[in-house]
Amino acid sequence: MGPATNYYVHRHAFPLYRGGSLASLQLAWESWGTLNAERSNAVLLFTGLSPGAHAASSERDPEPGWWEDMVGPGKPIDTDRWFVLCVNSLGSCKGSTGPASINPETGRPWRLSFPELAIDDVARATRLVVDHLGIERLAAIVGPSMGGLTALAWIKHFPDSADRMALISTACSATPMAIAIRSLQREAIVTDRNFRDGRYTEDDWPEVGMRIARKLGMISYRSASEWQDRFGRRPQDYFPTTPFGMRFEVESYLETHARKFVGSFDPCCYLYLSRAMDLFDSCDSDKGLRALFRRSFSGKALVIGVETDLLFPLWQQRELAAALEAEDAEVEFHALASAQGHDAFLVDFERFGPPISAWLD
Amino acid sequence: MGPATNYYVHRHAFPLYRGGSLASLQLAWESWGTLNAERSNAVLLFTGLSPGAHAASSERDPEPGWWEDMVGPGKPIDTDRWFVLCVNSLGSCKGSTGPASINPETGRPWRLSFPELAIDDVARATRLVVDHLGIERLAAIVGPSMGGLTALAWIKHFPDSADRMALISTACSATPMAIAIRSLQREAIVTDRNFRDGRYTEDDWPEVGMRIARKLGMISYRSASEWQDRFGRRPQDYFPTTPFGMRFEVESYLETHARKFVGSFDPCCYLYLSRAMDLFDSCDSDKGLRALFRRSFSGKALVIGVETDLLFPLWQQRELAAALEAEDAEVEFHALASAQGHDAFLVDFERFGPPISAWLD
Numbered sequence: 001m002g003p004a005t006n007y008y009v010h011r012h013a014f015p016l017y018r019g020g021s022l023a024s025l026q027l028a029w030e031s032w033g034t035l036n037a038e039r040s041n042a043v044l045l046f047t048g049l050s051p052g053a054h055a056a057s058s059e060r061d062p063e064p065g066w067w068e069d070m071v072g073p074g075k076p077i078d079t080d081r082w083f084v085l086c087v088n089s090l091g092s093c094k095g096s097t098g099p100a101s102i103n104p105e106t107g108r109p110w111r112l113s114f115p116e117l118a119i120d121d122v123a124r125a126t127r128l129v130v131d132h133l134g135i136e137r138l139a140a141i142v143g144p145s146m147g148g149l150t151a152l153a154w155i156k157h158f159p160d161s162a163d164r165m166a167l168i169s170t171a172c173s174a175t176p177m178a179i180a181i182r183s184l185q186r187e188a189i190v191t192d193r194n195f196r197d198g199r200y201t202e203d204d205w206p207e208v209g210m211r212i213a214r215k216l217g218m219i220s221y222r223s224a225s226e227w228q229d230r231f232g233r234r235p236q237d238y239f240p241t242t243p244f245g246m247r248f249e250v251e252s253y254l255e256t257h258a259r260k261f262v263g264s265f266d267p268c269c270y271l272y273l274s275r276a277m278d279l280f281d282s283c284d285s286d287k288g289l290r291a292l293f294r295r296s297f298s299g300k301a302l303v304i305g306v307e308t309d310l311l312f313p314l315w316q317q318r319e320l321a322a323a324l325e326a327e328d329a330e331v332e333f334h335a336l337a338s339a340q341g342h343d344a345f346l347v348d349f350e351r352f353g354p355p356i357s358a359w360l361d
Numbered sequence: 362m363g364p365a366t367n368y369y370v371h372r373h374a375f376p377l378y379r380g381g382s383l384a385s386l387q388l389a390w391e392s393w394g395t396l397n398a399e400r401s402n403a404v405l406l407f408t409g410l411s412p413g414a415h416a417a418s419s420e421r422d423p424e425p426g427w428w429e430d431m432v433g434p435g436k437p438i439d440t441d442r443w444f445v446l447c448v449n450s451l452g453s454c455k456g457s458t459g460p461a462s463i464n465p466e467t468g469r470p471w472r473l474s475f476p477e478l479a480i481d482d483v484a485r486a487t488r489l490v491v492d493h494l495g496i497e498r499l500a501a502i503v504g505p506s507m508g509g510l511t512a513l514a515w516i517k518h519f520p521d522s523a524d525r526m527a528l529i530s531t532a533c534s535a536t537p538m539a540i541a542i543r544s545l546q547r548e549a550i551v552t553d554r555n556f557r558d559g560r561y562t563e564d565d566w567p568e569v570g571m572r573i574a575r576k577l578g579m580i581s582y583r584s585a586s587e588w589q590d591r592f593g594r595r596p597q598d599y600f601p602t603t604p605f606g607m608r609f610e611v612e613s614y615l616e617t618h619a620r621k622f623v624g625s626f627d628p629c630c631y632l633y634l635s636r637a638m639d640l641f642d643s644c645d646s647d648k649g650l651r652a653l654f655r656r657s658f659s660g661k662a663l664v665i666g667v668e669t670d671l672l673f674p675l676w677q678q679r680e681l682a683a684a685l686e687a688e689d690a691e692v693e694f695h696a697l698a699s700a701q702g703h704d705a706f707l708v709d710f711e712r713f714g715p716p717i718s719a720w721l722d
Contacts, residue, residue, distance in 0.1 A: 112604065176592040176611035177585035183612045184576050186605040191569045193554045208552045212573065215545050224538035224674060231537040233642065243473065244547040244632050247640065250537035251544045271605050279608065281594065313585060 001095040002054055004030050004061035008129050017124070020115030023104065028088040028095025029053050029129050030061075032071060033079035043077060043140045043360075044130065044162075045086040046122075046147030046154070049273050050265055052094025055086040069349040076349075076357035082139065089150070090125035091117040091272045099198075099268035110268075111198035117272045119146070119280040123153035140164035140360065144345045145312065146273070152282035152292070159296035166302040166356065169309055169345050171316035172289050172323075173281040178311050181220045182274045185213035189267050198268055206267050211258040213270065218257050223308035223341035289323040297324075301331040302359040304345070304352065311342040332359055362456040363415055365391050365422035369490050378485070381476030384465065389449040389456025390414050390490050391422075393432060394440035404438060404501045404721075405491065405523075406447040407483075407508030407515070410634050411626055413455025416447040430710040437710075437718035443500065450511070451486035452478040452633045460559075460629035471629075472559030478633045480507070480641040484514035501525035501721065505706045506673065507634070513643035513653070520657035527663040527717065530670055530706050532677035533650050533684075534642040539672050542581045543635045546574035550628050559629055567628050572619040574631065579618050584669035584702035650684040658685075662692040663720040665706070665713065672703040693720055 008027045015021045030053040035042060045055055047066070056071035056079075057064050071077045071084055088096040091114075099114040106113075130138070141162045143151030148170020155165065174182070192209030194200050227250055236252035245251055283289050301324045305317030314335055321333035336351045338344035345352050369388045376382045391414040396403060406416055408427070417432035417440075418425050432438045432445055449457040452475075460475035467474075491499070502523045504512030509531020516526065535543070553570030555561050588611055597613035606612055644650050662685045666678030675696055682694035697712045699705035706713050 173594060175585055176588040176594065176609065177580070179594075179609050180576075180580055180588070180611050180615060183606055183609075183615070184573065184580065187576070188549065188573055190603075190605055191573075212545065212549055212552075215541075215548070216577065219538070219541055219545065224536055224671070227537040227541070233534060233537065233540075242551075244551055244636055245544055248537065248540050248544075250541050254541060254544070275605055310585070 001028055001052065002061035002063055004058050005053060005095055006030065007095065008132050010128050014125065016115050017118035017120040018116045022097065022115070025090065025097040025125065026095070026101075027090065027097070027125060027129050030055065030058075030086055032056055032058055032084045033082050035083040035133065035135070039133075039135050040137065040139060041081065041083050042130075042133075042135045042138050043082045043084045043142060044126070044138050045071070045077075045084060046126070046141065046143040046150035047086065047089060048145035048147055049270070049277065050092075050261075052092065053086045053088040054094075055084070066346065070353065070356065076353040077142070077360065078357075082360070085129070085133070087126045087129050089122045089146075089273065091122060091269060091276065093266040093269040096125070098266070099272050100266035112268060114268070114272060117276045118153075119149045119276050120153045120157060122150050122276070123157055126150070126154070127158060136161075138162040140166065142166040142168070142356075143170060144168035145170055145342065146277055148312075149277060149280045149282070153280070155296040156282060156292060160298060162297070163299045164301070164360070165297060165299060166304070166359065167317070167320050168302075168304045168352075169306055169312050169317070169342055170320075171312045172283060172320060174278050175313065175316070178220075179278045181216060181311065182278055185216050186271050186274055188212035188216070189271060195267065200267065205262070207262050210262045210265070210267055210270070214258045214261040215254045218254055220311045221341060221343040223310065223339060225308060226339040226341065229339065289319070290327050293324050293327040293329060297329060299329070300359070301329050302334075302355065303331060304334045304336060304355060306336050306338045306341065306344045308339055308341045309344070362389055362413065363422035363424055365419050366414060366456055367391065368456065369493050371489050375486065377476050378479035378481040379477045383458065383476070386451065386458040386486065387456070387462070388451065388458070388486060388490050391416065391419075391447055393417055393419055393445045394443050396444040396494065396496070400494075400496050401498065401500060402442065402444050403491075403494075403496045403499050404443045404445045404503060405487070405499050406432070406438075406445060407487070407502065407504040407511035408447065408450060409506035409508055410631070410638065411622075413453065414447045414449040415455075416445070427707065431714065431717065437714040438503070438721065439718075443721070446490070446494070448487045448490050450483045450507075450634065452483060452630060452637065454627040454630040457486070459627070460633050461627035473629060475629070475633060478637045479514075480510045480637050481514045481518060483511050483637070484518055487511070487515070488519060497522075499523040501527065503527040503529070503717075504531060505529035506531055506703065507638055510638060510641045510643070514641070516657040517643060517653060521659060523658070524660045525662070525721070526658060526660060527665070527720065528678070528681050529663075529665045529713075530667055530673050530678070530703055531681075532673045533644060533681060535639050536674065536677070539581075540639045542577060542672070543639055546577050547632050547635055549573035549577070550632060556628065561628065566623070568623050571623045571626070571628055571631070575619045575622040576615045579615055581672045582702055582704040584671065584700055586669060587700040587702065590700065650680070651688055654685050654688040654690060658690060660690070661720070662690050663695075663716065664692060665695045665697060665716060667697050667699045667702065667705045669700055670703045670705070
């Protein structure tokens with residue numbers, strides 16, 4: 001959490017979607033730009049699984065954010081015009097309450113005693129910050145990846161509260177392939193010898209499991225064609241060669257990413273959010289996706305997908321766009337030819353910038 | 362190893378492709394059909410990473426084999442006509458010498474003291490059995506998956522020794538995505554608390570690592586579209602629900618496969634063969650694939666690939682077929698629409714049977 005992080009503390013019971021309740025909770029958030037007098041220019045960003053509220057740099061915090069090239073003055077989400085808000089997801093570990101937080105009743109971290117988390121809870125907790133800022137209606141909600149699930153949960157719980165909705169590299173529910181990958185990531189973490197049912201310490205961190213989870217994540221976030229062009233079969237010479245690893249550049253690329261990730265995200269938070277993504281189904285209380293849109297959204301929608309996305313394949317974005325169109329929403333759909341797979345929204349700004357910019361205009 | 366397994370013991374030094382040497386070695390093999398007087402009807406099958414020599418059932422061993430629907434009387438590889446031979450790969454653990462075998466010098470299993478294994482060694486060891494049977498020239502070599510790499514190594518080391526060559530769901534070398542997946546499988550095994558640099562015992566088996574490796578294998582062997590149709594988001598009710606696993610049918614499917622695999626394959630053998638696949642490059646001593654074919658193969662080729670294969674993507678089979686065609690080989694290429702990904706050759710006999718049958722006729 002950087003110097004631009006704000007904290008909202010909610011000192012009331014917060015009942016959770018799948019049962020249980022939190023006696024109180026804290027949410028970390030950041031904003032960029034100025035909320036106008038009518039409070040009508042707010043753009044709410046929902047995040048993917050691992051980023052915090054720091055979407056972009058600012059005067060208070062010059063550190064680049066997770067969507068640095070997308071959010072800022074003159075950028076596609078233009079902070080000269082919009083008041084942009086990003087809240088760290090409930091259940092995460094970047095300043096908001098989650099399994100890594102101290103349970104006030106015991107004085108110890110929640111870890112596995114945290115109640116089951118749903119994407120619906122992430123959306124409902126985010127609403128507390130929006131209310132706190134006195135914003136009744138959002139100019140736009142923007143959800144990439146897990147953030148798109150949160151956007152769908154948002155409209156489900158708060159129908160017609162946003163003029164615009166962007167669903168980016170996301171879906172109405174996880175495919176069995178996505179479930180299989182996330183399930184295996186979780187298995188690697190919970191079977192790590194240091195995990196010990198959540199009783200890990202800083203000195204005995206489930207590092208092996210987190211490394212495997214991150215590398216499997218990278219395999220599912222990028223694409224075979226990107227790696228073919230980028231790495232081919234070039235040997236690596238950065239990390240010492242172990243008996244069965246690190247002979248190819250693609251291996252040292254994964255290693256670098258895994259090392260960065262291991263200490264920066266809490267294993268239990270990862271498990272809770274990962275599981276919440278699998279269980280989320282935006283149609284679970286409706287007759288289907290069309291019924292959700294009919295009941296909850298009548299604004300201007302943008303749906304973007306990428307041809308090489310393995311985790312949220314393009315047919316899922318087509319499905320979202322088709323359901324919106326069938327309910328007479330004003331919907332714009334873009335299938336982008338990015339090579340970077342699911343992660344393209346984080347790196348391919350040449351392709352993602354223009355449609356987002358034009359749609360917000 | 363079943364009642365139909367034969368063993369060939371080679372009591373001479375066998376120098377290995379990447380250095381080192383085995384003082385002697387044993388190879389397990391099976392055959393079906395009858396070798397004719399001219400010894401001209403032999404079809405040699407190379408296997409994928411994990412199967413043994415038991416490709417099909419027989420009178421001596423009625424247990425179904427790994428290519429049961431492909432090999433037998435009246436089947437696409439018709440044992441009424443062909444003498445079919447399958448040898449367990451050197452480095453494997455199904456009767457042939459490998460890291461799980463006893464090192465005669467120490468009286469203990471080789472494990473990580475086994476010299477580095479190359480696909481070239483698998484091909485060269487297989488040749489010992491072919492020689493032993495007095496077969497000078499093969500009617501056909503057939504290589505699916507890793508077996509296709511072995512077939513390419515075979516023609517490299519023994520040019521013009523086969524009339525026909527079938528390369529099925531294979532490639533001239535691994536893509537960076539395939540390397541990334543196998544590297545992560547190996548990492549899961551070597552970081553298992555029980556692996557202990559290869560000093561695992563039957564009571565302390567690196568079960569967690571092998572389970573993760575197998576599940577990741579299944580993710581790469583099958584396809585998202587198959588699982589979408591087969592499992593969708595159906596819940597599972599077979600295995601007890603753990604906190605972060607086993608809520609969906611696709612998870613219990615992976616669990617079932619992992620449980621079957623864990624005890625049936627030696628972790629070190631897996632590591633050695635997996636690494637050999639990454640390092641194999643059929644062009645490494647040539648000016649390219651075309652040079653290999655020009656020098657080593659002038660027969661009738663069959664190349665088959667599957668649209669949904671993630672591990673050996675279709676462009677790799679197109680590359681093989683194009684290189685063969687450019688060298689004026691008689692080549693037949695089939696891109697099959699199987700949903701089952703890389704594993705399709707093991708299950709989709711409706712699509713794989715006819716082209717193999719017609720090509721052998």
